[in-house]
Amino acid sequence: MGFFKKKKNILPPAEDHIEANLANSTVYVRDLQKIYPSAKGDVQAMKDVNINVMENEFVSIVGPSGCGKSTLLRMIGGLDTATSGKIVIQDRDIIGPGADRGMVFQSYTLFPWMTVGDNIKFGLKLRKMPADQQEEILNKYLKIIKLEKFRDSYPRELSGGMKQRVAIARALANSPEVLLMDEPFSALDPQTKADMQLLMRQIWQEEKPTVIFVTHDIEEAVFLSSKIYVLTQRPGTVKAEVPVLLPYDRDLSLKDTDEFIELRRKVNQLIEHESLS
Numbered sequence: 001m002g003f004f005k006k007k008k009n010i011l012p013p014a015e016d017h018i019e020a021n022l023a024n025s026t027v028y029v030r031d032l033q034k035i036y037p038s039a040k041g042d043v044q045a046m047k048d049v050n051i052n053v054m055e056n057e058f059v060s061i062v063g064p065s066g067c068g069k070s071t072l073l074r075m076i077g078g079l080d081t082a083t084s085g086k087i088v089i090q091d092r093d094i095i096g097p098g099a100d101r102g103m104v105f106q107s108y109t110l111f112p113w114m115t116v117g118d119n120i121k122f123g124l125k126l127r128k129m130p131a132d133q134q135e136e137i138l139n140k141y142l143k144i145i146k147l148e149k150f151r152d153s154y155p156r157e158l159s160g161g162m163k164q165r166v167a168i169a170r171a172l173a174n175s176p177e178v179l180l181m182d183e184p185f186s187a188l189d190p191q192t193k194a195d196m197q198l199l200m201r202q203i204w205q206e207e208k209p210t211v212i213f214v215t216h217d218i219e220e221a222v223f224l225s226s227k228i229y230v231l232t233q234r235p236g237t238v239k240a241e242v243p244v245l246l247p248y249d250r251d252l253s254l255k256d257t258d259e260f261i262e263l264r265r266k267v268n269q270l271i272e273h274e275s276l277s
């Protein structure tokens with residue numbers, strides 16, 4: 001029985017419909033607050049953040065610089081602790097890192113002394129998965145990221161985009177309940193970035209991972225997501241939850257359509273108003 005069902009009897013009736021929605025949540029963030037103590041006084045990075053990510057959703061977090069996007073992702077990843085509030089994945093309170101969450105960062109985080117294959121199998125080896133199953137999963141993900149020929153290469157032999165493809169495969173190979181991505185494509189050149197967005201969308205359409213994706217690139221957020229949370233400037237809180245009602249099968253030509261441009265403009269305006277206020 002899930003966390004929300006257990007609490008049913010103590011919720012007032014008015015919240016019943018909210019609870020019904022949350023029962024399907026993979027990630028549930030409530031009243032999250034983050035204060036960084038500093039010599040010059042406390043820095044309130046985040047205030048009353050509430051987000052709700054359903055199973056198989058691709059959710060992006062956008063907002064002005066310094067609004068707390070990375071802090072929020074780090075807290076969901078268990079790499080940082082909240083000052084108050086709650087983060088629940090399925091029915092478990094998050095108090096630290098765990099294999100239930102895969103992470104991909106902007107900076108390249110592959111183990112440089114391991115081949116591509118060993119990087120992808122790393123988590124599987126830790127779990128002592130039988131070798132034949134490891135091979136099966138490795139082959140599946142090498143194919144998905146189109147790097148079958150690079151299985152025995154080392155990270156130093158790969159381009160930035162290839163390294164991020166391996167990082168995504170390494171995270172997904174562990175079948176995480178949620179994939180957390182912090183600006184994973186922002187260091188790449190524009191063409192590689194567009195290729196990676198297309199690949200990421202294809203992976204999502206085929207594999208349906210639950211994803212929380214932090215980016216400052218609104219076009220990227222609209223292209224990839226099923227839902228976008230726009231945060232306010234610091235202290236960051238949720239300003240808007242924007243559903244992305246665009247076709248399910250997407251390719252890069254979608255970016256030139258009126259409906260895409262209109263939605264990108266809407267999200268941009270939400271952030272611009274924030275930056276000017």
Ligand SMILES: Nc1ncnc2c1ncn2[C@@H]1O[C@H](COP(=O)(O)OP(=O)(O)OP(=O)(O)O)[C@@H](O)[C@H]1O
Nearest residue numbers: 036043045064065066067068069070071072216234
């Ligand atoms: N260790 C820290 N000590 C003090 N303040 C911090 C610390 N880490 C982050 N902050 C502050 O908290 C706020 C949120 O930072 P965070 O990096 O999460 O924002 P962001 O939205 O990801 O920014 P950007 O879009 O520029 O990457 C910022 O104002 C930052 O200066």
